[in-house]
Amino acid sequence: MALLGEINLHLRMFLCSNPALKSPVRWLSAVAQPRPRASSEEEEPGASGPGPRPGSEEAVSQTFTNRNPRNLEQMALAVKDRGWATTWPHREFYHRLVFSRTQHHVTAEVFSASGGSSPVLSCSTREWAVKQELGSTHCVAACQAVGEVLARRCAQAGIMRMVYRAVPWTYRSDAVQSFRTAMKEGGVTLSEPRRKYVGT
Structure with a gap:
C-alpha cells in the first residue's frame, strides 16, 4: 500500500508540473483516497484479519454474460x-x-x-x-x-x-x-x- 501511495505522489507531482493537466490531478486525488474501514460494531467477535465479511461483496449477480461463444458447445x-x-x-x-x-x-x-x-x-x-x-x-x-x-x-x-x-x-x-x-x-x-x- 505504501508503494501505491508513493507512485500516486510522484504521478501527482508530474501532472502538477504541467498546467494543461489540472483536471486529472483532481480526479487522481479523489481516487487515491483510502476506503473507510468498517467500525468495530460491524465486525464479528473473533474475526481478525482482512477476510471477506458476509454480505459485503458476496452477492451473486442476477445476470450472466457468456463471453466465450463456444462455451456451451464445449459443454455439449x-x-x-x-x-x-x-x-x-x-x-x-x-x-x-x-x-x-x-x-x-x-x-x-x-x-x-x-x-x-x-x-x-x-x-x-x-x-x-x-x-x-x-x-x-x-x-x-x-x-x-x-x-x-x-x-x-x-x-x-x-x-x-x-x-x-x-x-x-x-x-x-x-x-x-x-x-x-x-x-x-x-x-x-x-x-x-x-x-x-x-x-x-
Missing part, C-alpha cells in the same frame, strides 16, 4: 440442428469433417454448424506448402500428410472434436484409414459428445 449444451432424418450427411453436429479425394488432389475441410457453406478450416494438396513436400498429390501418403497438417491447424484453432462420417463404400480404403489415423494421432477426436438436455 448448445443446440444441434437435427434436420430431417433422411438427409445425408446428418446435420446434427457442431463441427463436421469432410474428406474428399479426386484423381489429382486430396482435400479436407471442417465445417461449423453455424458457419454456413464456407469451411472454418481446410487443407489440400493444392496448397504449395503441402504440395512441395509430396511426390504425388493423390496417393496414400498425401492423405496422411493432409491429415497431419489439418490436425495441427485444428489444434491451433481449438477445435478438437468433430464429426466424421465417411462415404460407406470408401471407408475401408487405405487412403481414408491413413487420413483418420493421422487426425487421431494429431489429437483430434472424430466424434462429438451427445447433447445434454439440462432443465427441460
Whole structure:
C-alpha cells in the first residue's frame, strides 16, 4: 500500500508540473483516497484479519454474460440442428469433417454448424506448402500428410472434436484409414459428445 501511495505522489507531482493537466490531478486525488474501514460494531467477535465479511461483496449477480461463444458447445449444451432424418450427411453436429479425394488432389475441410457453406478450416494438396513436400498429390501418403497438417491447424484453432462420417463404400480404403489415423494421432477426436438436455 505504501508503494501505491508513493507512485500516486510522484504521478501527482508530474501532472502538477504541467498546467494543461489540472483536471486529472483532481480526479487522481479523489481516487487515491483510502476506503473507510468498517467500525468495530460491524465486525464479528473473533474475526481478525482482512477476510471477506458476509454480505459485503458476496452477492451473486442476477445476470450472466457468456463471453466465450463456444462455451456451451464445449459443454455439449448448445443446440444441434437435427434436420430431417433422411438427409445425408446428418446435420446434427457442431463441427463436421469432410474428406474428399479426386484423381489429382486430396482435400479436407471442417465445417461449423453455424458457419454456413464456407469451411472454418481446410487443407489440400493444392496448397504449395503441402504440395512441395509430396511426390504425388493423390496417393496414400498425401492423405496422411493432409491429415497431419489439418490436425495441427485444428489444434491451433481449438477445435478438437468433430464429426466424421465417411462415404460407406470408401471407408475401408487405405487412403481414408491413413487420413483418420493421422487426425487421431494429431489429437483430434472424430466424434462429438451427445447433447445434454439440462432443465427441460
